[in-house]
Amino acid sequence: MNAVILVEPEIPENTGFIARLADNYSTELRIVNPGFQLDEARETATNAQEKLREAKIYERVKEATEGLEQVIGTKPGRGLPVKQFEPRENTSVMIGRESSGLSNEELDLCDAVVHINLPGYSSMNQSHATAIILHELSESRSEALEQEQKEALTEFIGDGKIKDVLLRGSPTQEEFNRLMGEIRDL
16 A cells, blocks of 8 residues: 545544554555644544654645555445455555545546445445555455566557556456457457
């Protein structure tokens, strides 16, 4: 895992809990326009005070995603169930506002969108959702594509949207090799 990006968090306690999660999962914490002073989140951050102090603050979501290899957004009922998503080694997670989640424009900045399957109400508390997503992604790590596989793809189909779409699916090495074989057969 690379980073947790919190977009305009509104409840300090949730941000403190998420700082603890970022610390537990050894991820960077990036916060876009918090609706409060980060000092207000210190009580629930408990032993993750340093993580909270080191959090990078951004004015725009696009700035917060710069330099990250793969960013996945979260939205109830949209995208893949998080249990089915295969993250890359350096996958980052974007978590939306407590009141309204991520906008469509913010989701467009993501490489993929995931959701948590819930039996009842379609969304959940921001810190709870972050905990589930970080746990699921840390459990489902598969072998990421090697650089030479990415270069072979570029040689075969060039740079562009088709390549972006194929890589956005975050294929495992086995899936990639099977896909390349099927493309060659066409």
